[in-house]
Amino acid sequence: MTEITIPLRTQEEAILVLGPYDRYAKLLRQDLDVDVFSRKGNLRIKGPDGGVAEARGRIEHLLGKSRKGRELSLDQIESILIGPRPTKPPADTRSSVPPGSSRPSGRGPETAPRRDITGRSAAGSGARPGASAAHVRIRPVEPRGENQRIYLDLLEKRDLVFGVGPAGTGKTYLAVAAAVRALRQGVYRRLVITRPVVEAGERLGFLPGDLQQKLNPYMRPIYDALYDLIGADEATRLEEAGVIEVAPLAYMRGRTLSRAFVILDEGQNTTISQMKMFLTRLGEHSRMVVTGDPSQNDLERAVRSGLPDALQRLRGFGDVGSVQFQPSDIVRHPLVEQIVRAYQAPARAEAEPEASQ
Template sequence: MAKKNFVLDTNVLLHDPKALEKFEDNDIYLPIVVIEEIDKFKKNMNELGRNARYVARFLDSLREKGRLDEGVKLGEDLGTLRIVFSRKQVDLWPQIGNPADNAILNVALELTKEKEAIGETVIFVTKDANLRIKADAVGVKSEDYKNDRVEIGELYSGEVDYYCSGSLISKIYQDGVIERPQDLELLPNQFVTLINSENPKNTALARYYKTGEFGSDVLKRIDPVDDVWGISPRNKQQTFAFELLLDPSINLVTLVGKAGTGKTLLAIASGLMQVADEDTYKRLLISRPVIPMGKDIGFLPGDVESKMGPWMKPLYDNLDFIISRNEEYSVPSYKELENQNILQVEPLTYIRGRSIPEQFIIIDEAQNLTPLEVKTIITRAGEGTKIVLTGDPYQIDNPYVDANTNGLSYLVEHFKGEPIFGHITLIKGERSYLAERAAELL
């Protein structure tokens, strides 16, 4: 395969600071303007700033190997990195648009003409859709950064329907466990709805165990739980979700679904049950990224609790609803749980750098996180900790990710098949008929 030449935009490095090592043995070109933009971002005290500082340190370490303008080998099986200037101003868009974007595109255009003369391909990589359009307009081949891209339409659902004989369904009801049918390919902890081919109303719900206490390569029948802190499953996907949430052997769970499907409610109820009643975990820790929907409300006065109140209100609403349905608590308030050190609700920012053992952690609205942020969160898990991420990949407020590149979708795709991981996509809205219709029609 012929070697390719890639010109990278700044947003690629800010999205994935290790992107320079993911282009195999092809050559990479960084316009000098990219370095200037990285310098501007590195002072930010957020994820973009941390990524910018990582890139700056990495590029500085390459200087020890040689001159960046002449090209430095990135690794044994990797290509060469060069920092380049535009040797002439291409007068395509004088005084219009973003000067930095135009300068980067000028480099890509100049390099394209140079490499075409010797039969090589140049590809401009940017996450900016408008810049890809501009590149196409001037004859520069461009692509989105696809290393962490997941095709959302093909996202693993965590379940499958299997049509079979009535005798097989009778057997799993009688024995509780059956061997996996040879024509049914499954991943660990995937759920199966066994459906009678002759009578579709005759069904059984099962979970696949590749190995475990119930045997190897088997399907175990599951029944809906009656009550989890006042919450009962209303459909089979919620039954599957409780099966994963209440199993301590599953350390990582992802729940994906549109608004109103019960993702957060099921997770919180399961966490409270295992912390307050069963002592499986020491504390329930709930967090979510602080990203506004619509126009930001700006600076908020007060202490951390006061500042975080508006952002965490959806979590508090779920907590109060659950507690109000539990007869053990006469005062329906999450404050009682916090006073007993059962519950902790805090900003996601505070998780970085910590080691969190023996806790049930819920990360709500995880679709607004980048793959790197999700990795940062999961690597905080100490011994005996369970992490649950919930979200809707189609409802994203973070301008730097989309349905295909957000951390939640990335996590589902890369963890499927791991014995300690379980996933289910919730389909039916249960909040109210109005909420369900709004999610479908709007």
């Protein structure tokens, strides 16, 4: 038995290698009898010498492609880590379908159903055939103030909308509300909500549980909005049916999101390349919303945020709208507005050396 360590540059690399719900780690265990897990910013591989060496080669090959900026689909990632899926010879169509029976269009019996990022079976749209939000009861939402009214109007008219401003202004909540309403009306087939995973003061490697359990707290604000709008049971049903998908930003690579309402939350925590990757996922008959608060940037100081960069690059585009929320738009506790304004003002502590605090 041996154990080796592969340094990771970002937590997203751990997500890339381990896969949704540790899917790739489990497949590597089945294939090579090795355990692959992340700890303290590193990837660890443990098992027989031969299996560890083979797993290391596959993982380093995948990381090499990713670090060169290659966009990889889920099938490509799985092919690198596990190997290409075996293909079966075409079946004899004269005997494969009994007389009088029918076969679903576009899929033969030999073709495995496509999987979404969570490993669940999904149709071409990402939602289970027949699944919809047509009968969902949504909590009524009314704009509070002019900026929220403008924001909701843009969410119905523009293909790409930026909602930027301090916490508590309703950026994400209103976007989710508009998305669920559009799903209910049949305008879109699914809702995709994503967030970048930034460690924000805690390293995921120190947290208990598998990778998916570690990611759940990062997604909790999204679920809070969904549960408040349509209830936990309805949100769970729609997620299980593939109508709603909540996932880290790393899982958006290599995808084209068509007939979908797509929300990127916490956009200030994307790098420029991540923001470009996300925006170019926009498919036919889809709408995208990016929310963020530039004052709560959790990126390393030397890393430029993709949110202000995108706002500058896309300024003046005809089908792109943006709303800049102000502290006066905050709809949380009245004290929150005062706190935000206090942090926006020049702080004496910023001018003092940390050692003097």
